[in-house]
Amino acid sequence: MKLNHVLSTLNQIEKSKFITCLDKLCSSADPASETITKTLKKVNQQIKDASGSDITQLFQAVAQEFKESARExxxxxxxxxxxxxxxxxxxxxxxxxxxxxxxxxxxxxxxxxxxxxxxxxxxxxxxxxxxxxxxxxxxxxxxxxxxxxxxxxxxxxxxxxxxxxxxxxxxxxxxxxxxxxxxxxxxxxxxxxxxxxxxxxxxxxxxxxxxxxxxxxxxxxxxxxxxxxxxxxxxxxELADKHLLRILRVLSDAELSNILKSYGKRIRGVSRGDKISTILHSGIAVRDMLSRDLYDEADNQNKRKERLKVLITDLEIDAERIGSTLDERIDVILESLNSASDSEFDAISAAGYKEMFDSIQQNFKGLDSAGNPESLIQRIRTEFELEENDEVSVERLRALSITPQDMLYLLSNDEVKELRDILKLSKKGNPRFNILQAFANVNDKLIENYEALARRDFLTLKTVGIDIAETDIGVKFEEATKSILEQLDLVIDEELRKNINTAKDKADIIISISDDDIIIGEAKTCKNGDFAKYSTTSRQIKAYVNRCENQGKRVAQVLIIAPSFSQDFIESAEMDTEVNISLLTAEGLKQIYDAYKAKRRPNFSARLLTKGGLLKAELIAKSI
Structure with missing residues (x-):
């Protein structure tokens, strides 16, 4: 969980020790630091009153000092x-x-x-x-x-x-x-x-x-x-265990045995899975493994460098330069894996991640170390040391910074190939990459046909190859909407949504626009004509607003997205004095999304969605 997110879940007393520590580090840090000076000036030198994003900026500015202080x-x-x-x-x-x-x-x-x-x-x-x-x-x-x-x-x-x-x-x-x-x-x-x-x-x-x-x-x-x-x-x-696991998955059995032999570990009669587990839990330095331990004694420096070049390809690392020395190539591997999480979450939407998770859970046929059948949930609990009564969901995995790739690398190479075949994917290339690509593509197809989803146009969806039950169209529209908003670089707060939802009423989307300010989003499909159910929708969103305010959040706006709105609905939303409501058509949101994707350096803010009334998507798209 990112620092900003952690801070948003805690009260002032629970944050006090960290803020006191940060305050001392900022006071003793280089006075010439522009980031520290600018941020402190913004909060009038009072760190305790700073927002989570400001505190995160200050932490990044004094990260080295924090490390030395913690080390001492x-x-x-x-x-x-x-x-x-x-x-x-x-x-x-x-x-x-x-x-x-x-x-x-x-x-x-x-x-x-x-x-x-x-x-x-x-x-x-x-x-x-x-x-x-x-x-x-x-x-x-x-x-x-x-x-x-x-x-x-x-x-x-x-x-x-x-x-x-x-x-x-x-x-x-x-x-x-x-x-x-x-x-x-x-x-x-x-x-x-x-x-x-x-x-x-x-x-x-x-x-x-x-x-x-x-x-x-x-x-x-x-x-x-x-x-x-x-x-x-x-x-x-130098590397988290989940990233070290990726390296071990692509090494050969002989290379795993070489590592174990170097440290006097048993290799006779030991399965590949147990070899990987032993290396992971032994705390062997990854740099030692990559520079000396995995090779045969006869392998010279050139052979070792060539092996690392192949390893970089096997790990799907896209680097401008891979380096010419052994150490440089090891640095490329470590730096790429350490910085992988953000790009991996961006590569597949939350909806795509959830769909992949559900599909793997349904088709997974794994065995534990004793050879007994094991579910995906059991494998995740074991490998990531999650408590038995902890709910294992995509939201929980994202909070723990466990990416779709991390989850796929929990599966052995044989298990991944079997899953790929069950999903009827191409046998060419990296099977893990093929699985990820398949679910990213499914999500892209839903976004491409976003307006047909909004109108519940089942025949059009079927014609373009989207295999979906008519009863699931509303859920898929909600997921596609969430995916579009995520790709507009908006912060979707799944934790808060989970906290305010009840068995009867479930908010579709919550967008965080600051530490305390949020937008509540509702995605509504409508098969025939304009969306016109204002009284029902109004009761829902006002209940969500109350629950969010009870969680200490300020609802800056409610955003309702539908294929189109009746004139009565638009007027009722504009005249509502209890909540601020913005309306946006599905066509309009897709127009904004297309404009955002077309720009090299798009300029978009969640504040553009808080103007109220029926939003003019074409103007927002031009401003991007």
């Missing part, structure tokens, strides 16, 4: 804090209940303790000095113990300093010891605390640092995507 504070904390930060910064945990975080911590601690005891037993039973993996673990353990007990020699509390840790990190890199093993060995020297009280104490400390938000009403922890990126950098994690 986290360095003073014990290992239990490091373990919790690792959990909180993982995919799917950006919004989670405190009780679920406690369960994840307990599960992680148990797994870590088990690995630590296994290493202790293996090292204790081995006398060999053959530079095997166990021998390398012993070398690292002895060095870590010296670093830990150095302070005791000068009568100080045992601790590992930053300098010592940097040396240990370099040592683990050259000894090819994975991150999970490093943490387990440190756990043997300085046991990590377990228990609910430890988690609660660490969460409060992180909140005081301004690193996380806690929603007391829902007992939830929230960490914005921007802060997760900072935490990953502090941990030395």
């Amino acid at each position: 504070k986290l360095a003073l904390c014990d290992a239990s804090m490091a373990l919790l930060v690792n959990i909180l910064s993982r995919d799917g945990n950006g919004v989670a209940r405190i009780s679920w975080i406690e369960q994840l911590y307990a599960r992680e601690w148990e797994s870590l303790d088990c690995l630590a005891n296994q290493i202790k037993q293996d090292v204790g039973n081995s006398e060999a000095e053959d530079y095997s993996h166990i021998h390398r673990l012993k070398i690292f353990r002895d060095c870590l113990n010296v670093a830990y007990t150095n302070d005791e020699k000068i009568n100080r509390q045992a601790n590992i300093t930053d300098d010592e840790r940097s040396i240990l990190n370099t040592l683990s890199h050259h000894l090819k010891i994975s991150k999970d093993e490093v943490v387990a060995i440190e756990h043997l020297a300085d046991p990590i605390k377990a228990g609910k009280q430890t988690v609660d104490s660490c969460l409060q400390e992180l909140r005081d640092m301004g690193v996380i938000f806690i929603n007391r009403k829902n007992a939830e922890v929230l960490i914005p995507d921007e802060v997760v990126a900072v935490l990953n950098q502090i941990q030395g994690k």
Whole structure:
């Protein structure tokens, strides 16, 4: 969830620690920074009164200072804090209940303790000095113990300093010891605390640092995507697990085995899925994998560079330059994947995402690690560590920044090919890309025939190849309308819509135009003649307005979209004193959309939809 969105869901008290932290960083930042000066001037130097978008701008301006501040504070904390930060910064945990975080911590601690005891037993039973993996673990353990007990020699509390840790990190890199093993060995020297009280104490400390938000009403922890990126950098994690998974999916079995062999992991009798899972959960640095671990020993530098070139193609990375050195090509891969989320959400609309999600859920025939049948929902819960009673929906996935591509990469290569065949898509090219393209194209076709949808012209829709039940036309019109508004770069607030909807009344669209101001949108189809049901529509929208205002939002406008409106409807809307209503024909919205898409640098604002009465689409289209 983006910082701006997180801020809009919290009250002033819940935001206070973060804002205090940001205030201090802005005060000590470079006074020559134009962004900081301009934004602070806009809010009269009072950050606590700033809007979410202004606070987001300030955060971006001091992101480097925020990272250094968080790094210094986290360095003073014990290992239990490091373990919790690792959990909180993982995919799917950006919004989670405190009780679920406690369960994840307990599960992680148990797994870590088990690995630590296994290493202790293996090292204790081995006398060999053959530079095997166990021998390398012993070398690292002895060095870590010296670093830990150095302070005791000068009568100080045992601790590992930053300098010592940097040396240990370099040592683990050259000894090819994975991150999970490093943490387990440190756990043997300085046991990590377990228990609910430890988690609660660490969460409060992180909140005081301004690193996380806690929603007391829902007992939830929230960490914005921007802060997760900072935490990953502090941990030395260059790529989120969901993006690392994409790389592992396109590697061969032999390459996966090479990575595991480098770290002394078992490969005989291990399935491809288990190999990928082991690599993901071992914390192996992605740069080490791509620069040395996945290759055969005989592979020279040119072979390695050529392999990365093929990998860039396999990952559908569209880069202007792929670089000439190994490091440059690794940088291209990491930078492209780290910045992929926004473009991936833009490539397919929310409606297209939902349609794809529903189709995969219906046709998915997966198996879990034990070989038992598994649903798509179960796979998503497992891989993204979602709580059992959490609803898994497209809205929830979008809030957790899980893109359609992220979801498709949860499926193995064989599962994706099987799904592609069930959907009767082309066997040429990347099957994941073909699936995405298919649902993006379906959405485009609905927009192309938007006016026929509005008029419920079933025969025209059938003629152009849109396979749709007549009873579903209203829902598809609503989805197409939402998609058009999204592509006009308007912010659709699904979270608020979900909160105000009841079993009886459901608002179609909510557009956020500022932190507190919204537009309520209604998409109405009409088969014969003009849309004329003003009294019914009026009761609906006034109920939505009241619910939105109860959520602390100000309804700047109500926007009703229909194929056309009766004269009585137009006059009643103009004379309504309780709400501000704008009317827009389906043809008019399509005209605005076409004008927007035709311009290289379109200039469109949601405020153009708040003029009231029947909007003149041709004038709005010209102003774009």
